[in-house]
Amino acid sequence: DIQMTQSPSSLSASVGDRVTITCRASQSISSFVNWYQQKPGKAPTLLIYAAHSLHSGVPSRFNGRGSGTDFTLNISSLQPEDFATYYCQQSYSAPRTFGQGTKLEIK
């Protein structure tokens, strides 16, 4: 199975900050990475698919980059609604493994 190592596991930031979350795959996976946001008690929502494509309706302050083994999710100018847990997922091969998550908290 492909391992997805996500960092940091938690992050404190303020409204207006720019943050970066990193995901590293255990082997090259081209651009087969998705990013999800999850709020407590809710289902995840898709932010970015295929490494850099913004899902419909997602604000442009979310940006995905990377290919091969190293991927980033950038959020420019954090808004109050962005405080949540973020997961990367590889869709290169089954099983479609997730990173362990990054909990973004208000400083």
Added chain:
Amino acid sequence: QVQLVQSGAEVKKPGASVKVSCKTSGYTFSSYGISWERQAPGQGLEWMGWISADTGDTKYAQKFRDRLTITKDTSTNTAYLELRSLRSDDTAVYFCARDQRYSSSWNDYWGQGTLVTVSS
């Protein structure tokens, strides 16, 4: 609008089976697939498997292969997850999510989740 509505919470004893439904609406069912993921309490997400709503092809995570079955009913636009031989560590919220038609790629719409509790 696209909606996936899952069946309600279940409580099962160890060794039993559970079947969770995922009724879809707002799109052409057979043009997409459905994935199932789960999330144990306080833990991350775990992909379990996928079905093409067009061809019925399935893919399963190896760890569930011998006790998981994912099916579909095109007449009701509903997908199902059946997990057998339940153990306490199967206690989790189970999510269905819309996926791509010919392979599991990304999940753009999700169900609300179904809590399955396994306890004696």
